[in-house]
Amino acid sequence: MSTLSGQRPSRQGEHMTAPVPRLYHAAPSYYSMIARLALIEAGVPFEPVRLDIHRRKQQLDPDYVRINPDMTVPALAWPGRILADSRLILAEAFASLPASAESEAWVDKHYAFPIEELTMGRLMATNPLARRFFPRTLVSIHARLLTLAEAHPDLAERYRHRAERFAERIETFDPSAVVGLFAHRLAEAESLLDQLDAALADGRSFLDGQAYGPADVVWTVFLARMRFVGRAEAVTRRPSLARYEAAMSARPSHHAADLWTKLHPLRMLRQLFG
Template identity: 55%
Template sequence: MTESAKLSGARPRLYQTPSSYYSMIARLALAEGGIAYERVFVDIHYRLSQQQPDYVRLNPGMTVPTLVLADRVLVESRDIAQYALGAPTDAETKAWVDLHYAYPIEELTFGGILARNPLARIMIPKRLDAARRQLLAHAAENPDLASVYEARAAVFAGRIKAFEPDAVVALSQRRRTEAIGFMDRLEQALQDGRPVLAPPAYGVADVVWTVFLGRMEFAGLGAEIPKRPALARYWAAQQARPGFSAADIWTKFHIGRLIGGILGIGRN
């Protein structure tokens, strides 16, 4: 645990969504850092709780996760991971973390769903446009937050364009190819038998790439991992860590857990 975590006073509160990729990064970092915190479920799918004014005032980006500390609010998973485990000071760790955050993981996840499912190619763009219109309605209802809501609506307009049905198959394939390339790079780095990605100690790079490998399983690319022996060894070791279970890393979709979170029951 970092010194700032020990001295922060009130117990941190993590606003998160169980299935959210970046929420998983935050949960794993906090678990590995030994930081106790309270989980607060944010329904980003049905109630769109992230658009409510109270949440927007915490996190103007209207994303998850958000970590509320005694002295500040962190709204990026990278910042949360660095709070929990310390900011990387070596070039190797920084390079791995930068590489991870430059990759648009949502284009792999949603692109794959849209590429495989014709109905999704109809419904998801409609839902994105509905969210965009609701953001503009919030802007009209909350003049003090209008510019924030309008900026977020513009992000959704960009997503509608990115997931345009005629282009999404090519987008999905490009992101899959890139993801497989990352696994090749991980394999090469791990071939010397290192137990962590950037020795000597477990750190932020291990957190983000562990969650990435979980998303590979989730996105149907898990069969690529055993083809790479060093990566398979690393992945098995990460899954065996106590923090992995404590962080609830999703390697497949759990509809029961998602519904439980929405209803306020069960583990969220």
């Protein structure tokens, strides 16, 4: 698989005898951040394989489609076994931790929120270039998926199914409606932050009250995304939430997992044109 070759295995896995899974991910991908943070916090060794999902669009390569038919990142692959979704990876990473009902409820709330509509909604609402460029990119990828379906009959159904998803995204990110879309999603995010702040008001260190777990992973990444979309004050003006965010961001895993709290133009340019 030459186009999807891996980087050097994580040093965490040097003394392991079992096969080390490969994590297919992209640095700026929100759900890749969840997978990276979950695996690092749980101490699960992995070999990172970075995909260029912007310029080269490696997530559409036939080799990767055979790994993850949804053509998304992340995906965690062992020989004969693949977890092609960040929530599955999250559950696998913390499989040995007894799941509390409260923690599971927080994870459910997180995954019910359409994070892309907040992220791209903000970029398109505030940046005329993004408002022009992103819809055109979606249209281009939609056309490419249909072309790939013709070129690879064995994967045609998968490519056409993904093309249908992109048709929906083209409609969702209509430039004429994106300002309202962002305002709506931001209001929903603020409501979730209110709920988080209330839950943390008892001074607990973690969302399930006992130990760092899956709920802490997803909401740490969500809070980083609030900063990414320029709404840091939505976190800092809520005292309990501000305390929690400070504690989570101080953990070594926050840096190790490369959680983006702002757009990194130079890193994006290197990926696009390097």
